[in-house]
Amino acid sequence: MLKSNLWFVSRNADRVxxxxxxxxxxxxxxxxxxxxxxxxxxxxxxxxxxxxxSGVSLAISQGSFVYLTGESGAGKSTLLRxxxxxxxxxxxxxxxxxxxxxxxxxxxxRELRQRTGIIFQDHKLLFSRTVFENVALPLRVQGWDKERxxxxxxxxxxxxxxxxxxxxxxxxxxxxxxxxxxxxRAMVTNPPIILADEPTGNLDEETARKVLDLLMSLNQSGTTxxxxxxxxxxxxxHPGRVVQLHQGSLVGDSYE
Amino acid sequence: xxxxxxxVPERIELRLPGGFQLPPFGIHQFLALMIVCxxxxxxxxxxxxxxxxxQWVGSWQGNLQLHVYLPVEKKDQxxxxxGRLSTIEGVDSVRYIxxxxxxxxMQNWLGDTSLDVDKFSSQLPESLELTLADERxxxxxxxxxxxxxxxxxxxxxxxxxxxxxxxxxQSIRQLVLxxxxxxxxxxxxxxxxxxxxxxxxRADEVHLMRLLGAKEWFVRMPFIMxxxxxxxxAALLGWLLLWPLxxxxxxxxxxxxxxxxxxxxxxxxxxxxxxxxxxxxxxxxAKLISPDSVDS
Numbered sequence: 001m002l003k004s005n006l007w008f009v010s011r012n013a014d015r016v017x018x019x020x021x022x023x024x025x026x027x028x029x030x031x032x033x034x035x036x037x038x039x040x041x042x043x044x045x046x047x048x049x050x051x052x053x054s055g056v057s058l059a060i061s062q063g064s065f066v067y068l069t070g071e072s073g074a075g076k077s078t079l080l081r082x083x084x085x086x087x088x089x090x091x092x093x094x095x096x097x098x099x100x101x102x103x104x105x106x107x108x109x110r111e112l113r114q115r116t117g118i119i120f121q122d123h124k125l126l127f128s129r130t131v132f133e134n135v136a137l138p139l140r141v142q143g144w145d146k147e148r149x150x151x152x153x154x155x156x157x158x159x160x161x162x163x164x165x166x167x168x169x170x171x172x173x174x175x176x177x178x179x180x181x182x183x184x185r186a187m188v189t190n191p192p193i194i195l196a197d198e199p200t201g202n203l204d205e206e207t208a209r210k211v212l213d214l215l216m217s218l219n220q221s222g223t224t225x226x227x228x229x230x231x232x233x234x235x236x237x238h239p240g241r242v243v244q245l246h247q248g249s250l251v252g253d254s255y256e
Numbered sequence: 257x258x259x260x261x262x263x264v265p266e267r268i269e270l271r272l273p274g275g276f277q278l279p280p281f282g283i284h285q286f287l288a289l290m291i292v293c294x295x296x297x298x299x300x301x302x303x304x305x306x307x308x309x310x311q312w313v314g315s316w317q318g319n320l321q322l323h324v325y326l327p328v329e330k331k332d333q334x335x336x337x338x339g340r341l342s343t344i345e346g347v348d349s350v351r352y353i354x355x356x357x358x359x360x361x362m363q364n365w366l367g368d369t370s371l372d373v374d375k376f377s378s379q380l381p382e383s384l385e386l387t388l389a390d391e392r393x394x395x396x397x398x399x400x401x402x403x404x405x406x407x408x409x410x411x412x413x414x415x416x417x418x419x420x421x422x423x424x425x426q427s428i429r430q431l432v433l434x435x436x437x438x439x440x441x442x443x444x445x446x447x448x449x450x451x452x453x454x455x456x457x458r459a460d461e462v463h464l465m466r467l468l469g470a471k472e473w474f475v476r477m478p479f480i481m482x483x484x485x486x487x488x489x490a491a492l493l494g495w496l497l498l499w500p501l502x503x504x505x506x507x508x509x510x511x512x513x514x515x516x517x518x519x520x521x522x523x524x525x526x527x528x529x530x531x532x533x534x535x536x537x538x539x540x541x542a543k544l545i546s547p548d549s550v551d552s
Contacts, residue, residue, distance in 0.1 A: 114468070129271065141474065
């Protein structure tokens, strides 16, 4: 463990230096791109006193595919929540897109969320609304006209292979289809970053692979994807950067 | 073809949450509408009753007036009596009404009968008309009676009773105003509780909208609109339901010289209903906290 930590610290020091001198960091060590998320000595302490994250320093490049792994309670979901402004850092530095998350205002958080797609393990679909109404919700929030909604939603649902279910209700769909609807909702506004919190947690292996295929396709079109997961076996078929957390600390950062 | 597939089918009714989109009308809203409607109807009925009572006691007159009658044989004391009555605190002015004027007024009141005014006026006493100030002491009627009795004159006791009834109505009016405010608050709480239930049922929707970066007005507006419409709708319904009541008592009220008009209540009831609904909605949405709220 100590060896692993030392490896990480020396590796991370390079990243900090690169960032400090505004040198774009690499995504996959071969290509060079701008960081979309940066963290230095990030700490989060809940009001109860529990430390959820401690000393996390990390940079995530634009267009990368990052897996956040670790045991339950390691801090994966907490970190994801911090990426969309659900929690503010207690200390340290954190920048997401163009915002400093320690001094971010309410309106900035709203703007950040409009530029972030979020996918949850339990999908958070509205079961009393049709598939169309679920997927169109982010567009409504951003003030799109009703007339423009149908073509856009149909196009996005076509991407996830569900354009024939536009007027169905989510309860009529399988778990995998529901998760694909959640992906469609996350990508409908074409955000630069998609955060996925255990999106394959409730799915069988075959369906999970299909969901991951979709996320990979999105990533190949330039979207940064950060995915918290337990399913390490998916890494063999869908490689990416793996950031490992343990008890709120960063213990590994590798490319699989 | 692409135009056709990119339109919402006719059988589909879009219910996009947030913004200026009203949520669906359900049983909770219907119950709240009925309760607020009954409360507003009851308030409207009380105010109509007060309106009728005020007409009956003649408060529609700008000033409250009282008449003192002096027998003709004591006519020479009329000037002294007028002077004494003028000095009583609470009496604004004293006007002498000659007997011919009194006879003409009476003839008019009786419906232009073929009364011989000269002959009739010779039978009438001398009359003094007292206009009373708004601010009066409790003993003004006793003082007037005492002064009148000293000169052998009499006071129109029916008018004193009406004046007392007028004062009583003023007190009742204050009480009704107080009850109206209390009822308005209660109605606001009913609307608020209804909306809280709806908000609880739609907590996921609210949470999701906030996660998607919706502005607070976008999240709250449907509920504010719903509360406002609930109050306004209840007021309109309550006002319409006043008509059967008014029509039912119209012949009896007519015999007392009272003409009830629900039209005077339309705007106050509508304004009150909208205010109550809006207030209830604002109370309900004041603490609308979701996980991952920006300020959490």
